[in-house]
Amino acid sequence: MITLKDAEEYAQFSRLSANENAALKNEGIVKNLEKYQQMGYLQENCVTRIEHPEVPYLEYYLQNRIQYLILQVTQQCNLRCGYCIYSGAYPHQRTHSVQKVTWETAKEALDYYLEHSTDASRVTVGFYGGEPLLALGLIKRCVQYVKDHVKGKKIAFHITTNGTLLDPETFAYLNEQGFQILISLDGGKTEHDRNRRFVDGTGSFDVIMNNIRRIRELYPEDVKTIMFNAVMTPQSDLSCMMETFRTDEVLSDHHVMFNDVADALGDDPEAHERFWSLRRFEYLKFYLALGNKLPWSAVSPMAERALSNLYTTYEQMQGREQMTSCMHHNGPCVAGSARLFVTTNGDLYPCQNVSELYDYFRIGNLRDGIDVEKVRRLVNNGIITENRCIDCWKLRLCSICSQNIKFGGKTITEDDKMVNCRQQEGLLLDYLMTIAILRDLDYEMDYGAKR
Amino acid sequence: MKTVLFPYTDDMEVILVHDGFRDLQIIGADSFPENRVRIPESRRIDLSDSVGAEGLVILPDTLPEGEEEIRRISGITRERGIPVLRRITDETDRLNYEPLKKELPVDEYSGMVDKRYPIPVPVVMIVSAGCSCGKFETHLTVSEEFEKAGYKVTDLCSNPLGALFGMYTVPPFLDSGTIGYGEKIRTLNKYVWCVYQKEKPDVIILSVPGGVFFRTDDPKEPYGEYLGIFSQAVEADAVILNIYDDMQIDTQEDMEDLATNLQYRFGFSVYSIMRQRVIARRNEETGIYEYYHLPLAGRKEEDLVINGKDELKETVAVLIQEMQEGTSEV
Known part of the structure; x- marks a missing residue:
């Protein structure tokens, strides 16, 4: 570039x-x-065909290299968060239910995973819900099963929990088994309790913080391994959220991830504008700090995330290797191999983020295995817009996963995907403009360097 | 020597394919429970069963996750007096083992190197695009074919498991942080000459660690300097280049471009390019490269061969014929 x-x-x-x-x-x-x-x-455009580079190896990956099993242990939850994708507000997602996985199905899922991960360098199992700690007994059985059947590889367990059931005893068990624990916490009490409430409507903040404090007293070093995930909605007071994680004596030692829930904005243009203008302001402060026009103390950690994406794009833009005749844009992982999501009834999906209501994303079941053709369709989604992608200036920079495309549920059309294409174009042009402005502020993005 | 293999890895599969080469006899293979299914049924044994007193068990380099199982196995082997061989030393390891290597004693090649030692026999060099690109298997096949044609072969193998077949392994000074690049070249040249003097072979086969294109994750050798050292230390009469399965080198023009690139960078002519059923992928979680050996149609016993062995044998047969007729272009 x-x-x-x-x-x-x-x-x-x-x-x-x-x-x-x-x-x-x-x-x-x-x-x-x-x-x-x-x-x-x-250089002259030599691209004549769009195909994902992993397509020739799909059968191998799905047979031998499933890397991460995510087991849906229950669809029940003791909270009713306002923005939850299972709240009923999202027409293409399921809702909460009492369904939970049986031990027989869980064992079948573990057996399937272990049999099809012989060439994966490690074993990684995640437990998902609803609220997975509602099925702690089953989780313990799964953990022991894995440990009995895997002796020569590193084993990692992951769990995302609302934290209300994470008492010190449960933490001690999970910690001893090497779990990576992620707690959903949306900042201080006001911010958190705005959306994250129990079924009876009361806020969950006090219960979670009480648990964390007790864990901290008993396990002052181990508690630091807990990570937090904070969701930002249009109503969120961002500076208040940031301040909480920065200064709270209990929370400030932990790694925090921030995620937006833009989907919950619906079609309200004012809500969209409010949502994005706050973020743009945070990003602006960050870029001004890069150009030494603002002190770093004024910059939020959320905005630093923006730089990571910008650097990645900048490095991609530097690439001058000649493209080959067969190319594909970024975005799709090797569905079913990078992650395999198993629902309570044994259906298989590429990850927990896709709709469980759309057969388009269901890639198989434990009894019949993975349908390679369905995986090929998800991985090779570039062919949906092949004629446009072949001549597109941003082919190497683009990133579109099928999971992010809004469609009717049966099949993704070219028009459906072009919505994301235009969003990508806007994003990349924004990045280009940002890089140019940073240069005007005398900030050079060194190749491979980060702040 | 009667040998048992543990655990079952891609390298172990290569050894199994060459069972019987140079007196190596594989009794069977065992592995951790999660990949025991990979072992062909007829070759699968339970290590707890009795094995011959000469049996050797080969363990991987380091395996902290499998330490409990390895200790159990070490208990079995110690009880039966079976020596255990490991590829690379681990200073923190408390298990009894013998290191798997074959080297010249230092005093046989050390000292001032003030001249270049010409190697008076043909040298076949095996190189690859990157790490774990099938060099070990190629090396074994090439050596076997030369021996069948009546040649006395001496090897310097990039994989320490080559020592099982009597091959010299990579000399330690190549990884030294206290001698420079130029010194390594001169010392390696003398080393190979000393090996020649000791063994008096008809042909020397070398496989070079690391790769031509890929930055490796080996902290000792991050920029792929081995090939530069080898290519300047020893003049190769034929170079066989292994490439990964997904490298887009499909046409004659592609191959010629590649050969020209290597001629420019390393000064050698590529005799043959062999596409391996191996792909390299960076693990997103760990950030390091992993290498996947793609199986041929399923993992049946008759499909133990990982790569195109027939093509390689043909290539070597032609090379041998050219060398005998003196018509080899290189």
């Missing part, structure tokens, strides 16, 4: 991009074109 600072060069390229016929007859323009071509830019 280059930034044109020379006014004459800029004018020349403007004429080219405006498709002026005479431009290519101009000696100066041709000379500049050749200069950049020798540097590896402005």
Whole structure:
């Protein structure tokens, strides 16, 4: 990627991009074109086909290299969070139910995973809900089963919990088994209890913090391994949330992830504007700090996340390796291999984020195994827009996973995917503008360096 | 020597394929419960069962996750007097083992290196695009074919498991942080010459650790310098290059471009390019490369062969013929 600072060069390229016929007859323009071509830019497009590079190896991956099993142990939860995807507010997602996995199905899922992960370097099992700690007894059985059947690989267990049932005894068990624990906590009491409430409507903050304090007293070092996930909604007071995690004596030692719930905004343009303007303000402060125009104390940790994405894109933009005739955009993982999500009734999905109501995403079941063709469709989603992708300037920079595409549930059409394509274009143009502005602020993004 | 293999890995599968080569006899293989199913049924044994007193058990380099199981096995082998071989030393290891290596004693090659030692016999060098790209299996097959053709072969193998077949392993000075690049080249040249003097072979086969293109995750050798050292230390008469399965080198033009690139960078001519059924992928969680050996149609016993052995044998047969006729271009 280059930034044109020379006014004459800029004018020349403007004429080219405006498709002026005479431009290519101009000696100066041709000379500049050749200069950049020798540097590896402005190469002829050689892409003739869109195919994901892992397509030839799908059968191998699905047979031998399933890396991460996520087991839905229950669909029940003791909270009714306002923004929960299972709250009934999302038409393409299921709702809470009393369904829970039987030991027979859980064992079948573990056996399937172990049999199909012989070439994976480690064993990773995650427990998901609802609220997974409602099925602690079953989780314990699963943990022991894995440990009895895996002797030569590192084993990792993950759990995402609302924290209300994470008493010190439960924490001690999970910690001893090497669990990575992620607690959902949306900042201080006001922010958290706005959405995260028990079934009877009372807030859950006090119960969670009481648990964490007790764990902290008994296990002052081990407690630090707990991570938190904070969800930001349009009503969230961002600065208050940030301040809580930064200064609270119990929470400040922990790693926190922040996630937006933009989907909950619906079609309210004012809500969208409010939501994004707050974020843009945080990102602006961050970029000003990079250019030494603002102290870092004014910058929120959430905004630092933005830089990570920006750097990734910047590094991708630097790439001048010649593309090959067969390419595919980023986004799709190897569905079913990178992650395999098993529901309470033994159905298989590529991850826990997809809709369990859409057969499009159901890639098989424990009895029949994984349908390779369905996986191929998810992994190779570039062919939906093949003709557009072949000629697209951002093919190498784009990232579209099928899970993020809104569609009717039966099949993803080109029009469906083009919505995401336009969003990607907007995002990349934003990044380009940001990089140019940072350069104007005398901040150079060194290749491979991070703040 | 009667040998038992544990655990079952891609390297162990290669050894199993070459059962019987140079007096190595594999009694069977056992593994951790999670991948015991990979072992062909007819070759699967339970280590707890009685094995011959000569049996050797080969353990992996380091396996903290499997320590409990390895201790159990070590208990069995100690009780029966079976020596245990391990690939690489682990200073923190408390288990009894013998290191798997074959090297010249230092005093046989140390000292000032003030000249270049020409190697008076043909040298076949096996290199690869990156790590774990099938060099070990290629090396074993090439050595076998030369021996069948009546040649006396001496090997320097990039994989320490080569010592099971009497091959010299990578000399320790190549990993030294106290001698420079140039010194390593000169010392390796002398080392190979000393090996020649000791063994008096008809041909030397070398496989070079690391790769041509990929930055490795080996902290000792992050920038793939081995090939630069080997190619300058020893003049190869034929270089066999292994590439990964998904490398887009499909046309004659692609191969010629690749050969020109390597000629420019390392000064050797590629005799043959062998596509291996191996792919390299970076693990997102750990950030390091992992190498996957893709099986041929299922894992039946007759499909133990990982790579195109017939093609390689043909290539070696042609090479041998050219060398005998003196018509080899390299």
